[in-house]
Amino acid sequence: MPPRLNIVVPVKRVIDFAIKPRINASKNVIETNGVKFSLNPFCEIAVEEAVRLRESNKDLVESITLVSAGSSKALDTLRAGLALGADRAALIETSEIDDSRSLELEPLAVAKLLKAFVEKANANLVIMGKQAIDDDSNQTGQMLAGLLNWSQATNASKVTVDGASGVVTVAREVDGGTETLSAALPLVITTDLRLNTPRYTKLQDIMKAKKKKTEKVTPADLGVDITPRLEIVSLSEPPKRTGGDKVDSVDALIGKLKDVGAI
Amino acid sequence: MPSRPLLSTAICSLTRSSRAIRWRVAVSQRPTNVRHERTYWATACRRNNLSEDDRRMLQEAREEDEADVVIVGGGPAGLAAAIRLKQLEQEKGKEIRVVLLEKASDMGNHTLSGAVIEPTALNELLPDWLEDPPAPLTPVKSDKMRFLTEKYSIPLPAPPQMHNAGNYIVSLSEIVKWLAAKAEEVGVEVYPGFAVNELLYDNSGAVAGIATNDMGISKAGAPKDNFQRGMEFRAKVTLLAEGCHGSLTKGVIKKYHLRREKDVQTYGIGLKEVWEVPEQDWREGEVVHTMGWPLTSQVYGGGFMYHFGERLVSVGLVVGLDYANPWISPFREFQRMKHHPLYSGVLKNGKCLSYGARALNEGGLQSIPQLIFPGGALIGCSAGFVNVPKIKGTHTAMKSGMLAAESAYNAIASDTTNESAIALYDYEDRMKQSWVYKELNEVRNVRPSFHTPLGVYGGLVYSGIDTLLLKGRVPWTFHHKTSDAQATQPADKFKPIDYPKPDGKLSFDLLTSVARTGTMHDEDEPVHLQVKDRDAHTKASYPKFKGVENRFCPAGVYEYVPDETKTEGVRFQINAQNCIHCKTCDIKVPAQDINWVCPEGGDGPKYMLT
Numbered sequence: 001m002p003p004r005l006n007i008v009v010p011v012k013r014v015i016d017f018a019i020k021p022r023i024n025a026s027k028n029v030i031e032t033n034g035v036k037f038s039l040n041p042f043c044e045i046a047v048e049e050a051v052r053l054r055e056s057n058k059d060l061v062e063s064i065t066l067v068s069a070g071s072s073k074a075l076d077t078l079r080a081g082l083a084l085g086a087d088r089a090a091l092i093e094t095s096e097i098d099d100s101r102s103l104e105l106e107p108l109a110v111a112k113l114l115k116a117f118v119e120k121a122n123a124n125l126v127i128m129g130k131q132a133i134d135d136d137s138n139q140t141g142q143m144l145a146g147l148l149n150w151s152q153a154t155n156a157s158k159v160t161v162d163g164a165s166g167v168v169t170v171a172r173e174v175d176g177g178t179e180t181l182s183a184a185l186p187l188v189i190t191t192d193l194r195l196n197t198p199r200y201t202k203l204q205d206i207m208k209a210k211k212k213k214t215e216k217v218t219p220a221d222l223g224v225d226i227t228p229r230l231e232i233v234s235l236s237e238p239p240k241r242t243g244g245d246k247v248d249s250v251d252a253l254i255g256k257l258k259d260v261g262a263i
Numbered sequence: 264m265p266s267r268p269l270l271s272t273a274i275c276s277l278t279r280s281s282r283a284i285r286w287r288v289a290v291s292q293r294p295t296n297v298r299h300e301r302t303y304w305a306t307a308c309r310r311n312n313l314s315e316d317d318r319r320m321l322q323e324a325r326e327e328d329e330a331d332v333v334i335v336g337g338g339p340a341g342l343a344a345a346i347r348l349k350q351l352e353q354e355k356g357k358e359i360r361v362v363l364l365e366k367a368s369d370m371g372n373h374t375l376s377g378a379v380i381e382p383t384a385l386n387e388l389l390p391d392w393l394e395d396p397p398a399p400l401t402p403v404k405s406d407k408m409r410f411l412t413e414k415y416s417i418p419l420p421a422p423p424q425m426h427n428a429g430n431y432i433v434s435l436s437e438i439v440k441w442l443a444a445k446a447e448e449v450g451v452e453v454y455p456g457f458a459v460n461e462l463l464y465d466n467s468g469a470v471a472g473i474a475t476n477d478m479g480i481s482k483a484g485a486p487k488d489n490f491q492r493g494m495e496f497r498a499k500v501t502l503l504a505e506g507c508h509g510s511l512t513k514g515v516i517k518k519y520h521l522r523r524e525k526d527v528q529t530y531g532i533g534l535k536e537v538w539e540v541p542e543q544d545w546r547e548g549e550v551v552h553t554m555g556w557p558l559t560s561q562v563y564g565g566g567f568m569y570h571f572g573e574r575l576v577s578v579g580l581v582v583g584l585d586y587a588n589p590w591i592s593p594f595r596e597f598q599r600m601k602h603h604p605l606y607s608g609v610l611k612n613g614k615c616l617s618y619g620a621r622a623l624n625e626g627g628l629q630s631i632p633q634l635i636f637p638g639g640a641l642i643g644c645s646a647g648f649v650n651v652p653k654i655k656g657t658h659t660a661m662k663s664g665m666l667a668a669e670s671a672y673n674a675i676a677s678d679t680t681n682e683s684a685i686a687l688y689d690y691e692d693r694m695k696q697s698w699v700y701k702e703l704n705e706v707r708n709v710r711p712s713f714h715t716p717l718g719v720y721g722g723l724v725y726s727g728i729d730t731l732l733l734k735g736r737v738p739w740t741f742h743h744k745t746s747d748a749q750a751t752q753p754a755d756k757f758k759p760i761d762y763p764k765p766d767g768k769l770s771f772d773l774l775t776s777v778a779r780t781g782t783m784h785d786e787d788e789p790v791h792l793q794v795k796d797r798d799a800h801t802k803a804s805y806p807k808f809k810g811v812e813n814r815f816c817p818a819g820v821y822e823y824v825p826d827e828t829k830t831e832g833v834r835f836q837i838n839a840q841n842c843i844h845c846k847t848c849d850i851k852v853p854a855q856d857i858n859w860v861c862p863e864g865g866d867g868p869k870y871m872l873t
Contacts, residue, residue: 016368016781016869018782018783019781019869020778020779020781022616033872034434034436036368036369036869036871038368198489199489199491200478200479200489200863201456202326202491202494203457203475203494204326204328204494206454207452
């Protein structure tokens, strides 16, 4: 009997990609006052991929569940994901961690939360973004696969599911080119940029998304301790670019290079 | 084909009563099918290059939905109208569906203002708003007016309009976010990220609703992989709340002749930045307004600096767009103004957090068009209720939204037949009897008094007398005789202005500033600044005005790039991705051949704390 996919798509609410983040120097946190937040672009690609899997093969996908860990503001992000075509959503509410301290929710803690959630939801496929654009960790997917003891195919740029056998073929972008893996379910896939271009959400879908179910759980419900294990020592903006010098001749160039000890 | 009576004359000739009345169409019943007048994205020549498949996709039937009231634009006016409608629903019982559409990706992202707001309208709309106030909300503690010369600042007596006791310094963007949350609480359907370029009409020519933009169209006008057809909303009443110089509003004013016997609208451009300064330079609640330097006596405008929030300073410059000298660059005037000791004293150790610009109405009472059209009305800055001497328009915009809501609710509640388009007569009547018109009438002669050859000095003298003594109680009304576009004079009548280079600490270059707006448009989407023929435009505009578009745009959208293959030696380039939706180009371009339309929903700036 061909396997049916019970997909969980973890998503994250991050500062919008078009905005330049700023540091609140006095509090040693990222400035989040008045700043626009949106769905992490890689997570959006993950939701889109799950929806496309369903559209390509009617019987393949049983359900698509979104999950996010954060404050109640993440409900907006979940609704955006529901409007893309997911069936239901869940919020793991970490109310003590507000926007400005979001770095305190570390990848390992998130991976543990997701492990508990995925097991509860009885999923057999996790599709998630390869990294969040705020901390750029690229760790959560791999850690989750390790904790669940599932196969993992990260940085995916193409995903094909064989409906009959349940084997998933994933082309992933690595430094040397493209690597193709094939794995059996259950599987964790993390998405890279070129996997797909997410669709625009239709107004009708946004209206329907309001009616879809969103449940709330707490880390305690899942039995996970999310106390941060890392301490942020300091936060600073990258050093400002200083101007360069123009030289008139090759000799002058060599002279300058010697001065700075480059040759 | 049924004949269409000339709607505007029909409206003008009908007697007005104090209740909204049904506007009877001489012809047929209010039909259920709407006639589509579509404004295409791509210009006609490009349209012809589309394949049959593409054309079919673009004209696919759209999904339809119905609402009682659709509001285009989620600013203070639109949100006030939406909230008021739902309040009336609670009071009176008849349920109505209110849908509000906003082109910004999130509420407040395209909102920019000084701002010092007068809470009169807010007190009427939400009497207990202070129990759950927006943030930041800083009561005004002190008020200063100064006349600047290059080095000095001379105190000026402030007219009564400029006394700000009881007012609040806010970020209007945050106020809009707060109002949007309140609107959703009372059941308004708020949909940011959807732009509207198309009105739907019924067979009688009345507005019957709106259609949202198609998304996913390429630069050439063809549907892309993620093409998504827009959606139609039929509505009994359509309120246009697009803000200053709205794109749909422009079309509606033209179609229904709403400016007949009214003055043209005149505008200013407001540019501002939000800074964070150290504690010792910050004086909470201080409001400073300046006139004079760097603007010359022939240019209307003034600077402002408000201390609010937590060590935040809002600093900006408004420049009247009726300036004649095409070498003026409002952006560079703003940047050099910050070097004046009055401003640099506060900003010198600070950090610039955000930048933005927007056109604003300066026409006053004389320039308000007829507010109603069959099937809808104009509210807020789309009509233009800014009190220029007060430099406040938020309270009047909100009040207009509230009055339109009351009028619309009554009309819909008493509409049992749904036979013809609704005309909100009593909205226009109520506006004329409200404190909005009283206020605007009092100051109607102030701004036009600056149009004389005496320039700023003549204006200051007359305004002083008018605001302190006469208070508008005179039998004459000055008029705006020319539009801002017509006021521009050829470049050879003036010398090019040598603006100082930005120092990167107090003043900045254009592209750094544009990066601070967070503006974003897809690379592959049609250019939303429509110019029929760029070569013809260059030929008409460049020799005479020497690139005025380059200078009035606060985002570097327009460029004349050297190009030997063209007759003028330059090519007109439109960098539409930089656009921050200020509408200045549509207003100021001398030949009026740039038509601003909404790009895809969600595009544009993502303003922070503006």
